[in-house]
Amino acid sequence: MIRVQRQDFDVGTEIEALTRGRTDVGAVVSFTGQVRDDAEGDRLKSMTLEHFPGMTERELMRVEEEARVRWPLLDVLIVHRHGELLPGDRIVLVATLSHHRSDAFEAALFLMDYLKTRAPFWKRELRESGERWVEARGSDDEAAARWR
Amino acid sequence: MKLLYFAWVRQKIGRSEEVVDPPANVRTAGDLAAWLVLRGEGYADALADLKRVRVAINQEHASFAAPVGAGDEVAFFPPVTGG
Numbered sequence: 001m002i003r004v005q006r007q008d009f010d011v012g013t014e015i016e017a018l019t020r021g022r023t024d025v026g027a028v029v030s031f032t033g034q035v036r037d038d039a040e041g042d043r044l045k046s047m048t049l050e051h052f053p054g055m056t057e058r059e060l061m062r063v064e065e066e067a068r069v070r071w072p073l074l075d076v077l078i079v080h081r082h083g084e085l086l087p088g089d090r091i092v093l094v095a096t097l098s099h100h101r102s103d104a105f106e107a108a109l110f111l112m113d114y115l116k117t118r119a120p121f122w123k124r125e126l127r128e129s130g131e132r133w134v135e136a137r138g139s140d141d142e143a144a145a146r147w148r
Numbered sequence: 149m150k151l152l153y154f155a156w157v158r159q160k161i162g163r164s165e166e167v168v169d170p171p172a173n174v175r176t177a178g179d180l181a182a183w184l185v186l187r188g189e190g191y192a193d194a195l196a197d198l199k200r201v202r203v204a205i206n207q208e209h210a211s212f213a214a215p216v217g218a219g220d221e222v223a224f225f226p227p228v229t230g231g
Contacts, residue, residue: 033231049230050155052223055207080230092231112231118209121230122155133156136227 001076002060004051006083009093018075018097025074025097029104031112033092035085045126049082049091052120056080059119067096067111071103078111080121110147117144149218151184153194154225157201160194169218177203178212180222195224202227 011032019025037044064076074097081091094111098104123134152165174183181195181203195201203210204223216222 051230052152052154052204052207052225055204055223058207059209116231117228119230120154120204120225120228122226123229124155133226134229136229140231 002057002064002078002080004053004056004060004080004082006081008081008090009079011090011093014077014079014093015095018077018095022074022097024099026099027101027104028095028097029101029108030093030095031108032090033112035087035089035091037087042127042129044087045128046084046086047126048084048124050122050124051080051082056082056120060115063111063114063118066114067107070110071096071098071107073098073103073107076107076111078115080115080119082121113140113143113147116140149180149216150221152221152223154223156226157194157224161190175215176212177205177210177214177216177222180216181212181224200226 011030015028015030019028035047060078060080064078067073067076077093077095079093085091094108096104096107096111117140125132125134149170150165150167153161153163158164170180170183174180178198181198184191185195198212201224203212205214205216206221
């Protein structure tokens, strides 16, 4: 299941909804990505995430399908926000459910690596010094490439 | 043909979408970008260096060698930075 939304999400509520009434799930892994202010002396005021309505949802669905082919997952959830976010705000949630922990751990890492290089989102930062688009990182491409 | 632009490609071109009717010698996404570059400074600034740009045809990632036609929706954008 994937969702692209402006509003915040609650990790506990999402995990509860995924696992409620199930007795076959042995492992739940969740990853939450947050807006980080890591610049020294040039503080991040806000970040705006632009997306491609339609294609963004389709790419996230493709990434989920790919993970389900590679690992025996009982469920998958990807929630990704768009719009204006502040330092400390949640951006993305990936949750994986499986019988055994290694499948859930590996699939969660795969989902994040893949969505970072495939899902059409673009971050624009507003810093004290001005505005700038975040540039794609080669290390993200390398992280995605190791799954090929 | 419907064109969509995102992030700094949109800002440089100055619009988020438009409908165009390119000439018959525009056969690929790369041809389309090269034709758009001729339309003005903003287009040239956005699309002259295709190493910095990505393309999607009908909401699927594509290469600049991929064919484009009259009914296609073609999107140009920078490498993605979500997550």
